[in-house]
Amino acid sequence: MSLGHALLGLLERGPGHGYDLKKAYDDQFGQDRPLHYGQVYTTLSRLLRNGLVQEAGVESGSGPDRKRYAITDAGVTDVENWLGTPEKPEPYLQNTLYTKVVLALLSGREAADVLDTQRAAHLNAMRELTRRKTDGDLADKLICDYALFHLEADLRWLELTTARLDELAKQVGR
Amino acid sequence: MTLLSATDLHKAFGPTPALAGAGLTVDAGEIVAIMGPSGSGKSTLLHCLAGILTPDAGSVHYRGVDLGSLPDGKRSELRRTEFGFVFQFGQLVPELSCVENVALPLRLAGVKRRDAESRATDWLEKLEVADVAAKRPGETSGGQGQRVAVARALVTAPKVIFADEPTGALDSLNGERVMTLFLAAARATSAAVVLVTHEPRVAAYADREVVVRDGRSRLVEHAG
Ligand SMILES: Nc1ncnc2c1ncn2[C@@H]1O[C@H](COP(=O)(O)OP(=O)(O)O)[C@@H](O)[C@H]1O
Numbered sequence: 001m002s003l004g005h006a007l008l009g010l011l012e013r014g015p016g017h018g019y020d021l022k023k024a025y026d027d028q029f030g031q032d033r034p035l036h037y038g039q040v041y042t043t044l045s046r047l048l049r050n051g052l053v054q055e056a057g058v059e060s061g062s063g064p065d066r067k068r069y070a071i072t073d074a075g076v077t078d079v080e081n082w083l084g085t086p087e088k089p090e091p092y093l094q095n096t097l098y099t100k101v102v103l104a105l106l107s108g109r110e111a112a113d114v115l116d117t118q119r120a121a122h123l124n125a126m127r128e129l130t131r132r133k134t135d136g137d138l139a140d141k142l143i144c145d146y147a148l149f150h151l152e153a154d155l156r157w158l159e160l161t162t163a164r165l166d167e168l169a170k171q172v173g174r
Numbered sequence: 175m176t177l178l179s180a181t182d183l184h185k186a187f188g189p190t191p192a193l194a195g196a197g198l199t200v201d202a203g204e205i206v207a208i209m210g211p212s213g214s215g216k217s218t219l220l221h222c223l224a225g226i227l228t229p230d231a232g233s234v235h236y237r238g239v240d241l242g243s244l245p246d247g248k249r250s251e252l253r254r255t256e257f258g259f260v261f262q263f264g265q266l267v268p269e270l271s272c273v274e275n276v277a278l279p280l281r282l283a284g285v286k287r288r289d290a291e292s293r294a295t296d297w298l299e300k301l302e303v304a305d306v307a308a309k310r311p312g313e314t315s316g317g318q319g320q321r322v323a324v325a326r327a328l329v330t331a332p333k334v335i336f337a338d339e340p341t342g343a344l345d346s347l348n349g350e351r352v353m354t355l356f357l358a359a360a361r362a363t364s365a366a367v368v369l370v371t372h373e374p375r376v377a378a379y380a381d382r383e384v385v386v387r388d389g390r391s392r393l394v395e396h397a398g
């Protein structure tokens with residue numbers, strides 16, 4: 001999962017301090033693993049270096065949390081591309097996909113499109129495996145079956161999440 | 175070449191809309207999966223495409239001919255000669271043997287019994303169920319019964335086969351055998367297949383998929 005993209009997505013709602021971002025992240029995604037401040041500031045300075053965020057005012061005083069950050073146009077484009085590009089279909093994507101869906105909802109984008117794009121990529125991979133399986137020997141079949149069942153489990157999750165988007169939108173506060 | 179196309183189909187049963195703007199095109203020889211949650215309108219869409227149901231609005235064209243413009247007699251003739259059907263279960267006549275079931279569409283088209291049954295036997299062999307030819311459907315397993323049903327759908331050399339959850343009542347291994355033999359036979363005869371399924375592993379046998387949600391079809395671009 002890319003923390004940079006998640007923080008950029010959260011900044012789309014308006015500029016904020018590192019502390020605000022950590023809190024917003026933990027509220028939405030940090031149920032079992034809250035972020036460390038260190039991760040937040042390292043990621044923000046990388047985003048700053050790459051021109052994806054800019055400083056939106058520095059307050060007087062000391063400490064790392066004097067700066068406010070705002071997303072730049074390049075940052076918005078980066079989020080846009082990330083949400084629009086399916087993840088490589090492989091098991092255990094739920095963290096990344098969940099984050100994408102929530103950020104799409106928070107930013108008023110079509111979360112169903114994120115899920116459908118991913119769904120198409122998954123089914124494409126399944127078609128490829130099915131083809132390999134049809135032409136292959138028994139060992140190929142067994143190996144392909146294993147991958148097929150895992151991708152199918154992911155697809156079921158995508159389908160169920162699509163069916164629950166309205167409910168999820170309420171919960172994330174839109 | 176476009177064989178079958180449906181535009182902006184609407185169909186309601188009482189107050190509930192089953193289709194609300196669904197559309198689809200099928201090329202000759204192409205295998206298309208129609209996916210979606212249960213109750214989303216997949217079967218209704220299939221029945222409209224096959225001319226079994228008449229949509230309230232929108233149109234279905236088969237080889238450029240508007241199905242809605244055909245008189246009932248012409249439409250059922252088209253279904254008999256150009257289309258084949260495979261359903262989840264209950265499509266075989268219980269009083270007839272399997273080979274008689276497969277021969278039935280040919281007999282209805284006026285083919286002599288001996289000829290019809292010999293062609294039926296060929297198809298039972300292709301689907302690897304020649305051993306149940308003399309049995310009644312009730313004496314076969316679920317997987318064998320579905321392969322007999324596929325043989326019956328293919329015996330008239332249709333241009334389009336409509337299949338609604340053909341493996342819905344089967345376990346993984348039997349479902350796989352049905353799909354492999356069914357689609358190999360369809361590809362060998364260049365028949366197009368419209369395959370309704372809610373199972374991703376079954377849809378993965380198709381060339382592409384169309385997702386139906388709330389009576390609308392969504393075409394999702396394939397990501398590389
Ligand atoms: N003959 C019918 N009479 C009344 N309602 C129907 C009939 N056929 C379908 N429906 C309704 O239309 C909707 C779509 O059904 P269907 O096309 O069978 O969905 P799917 O095949 O995707 O499960 C459902 O709400 C279903 O209850």
Ligand SMILES: [Mg+2]
Nearest residue numbers: 216217218338
């Ligand atoms: Mg159905």
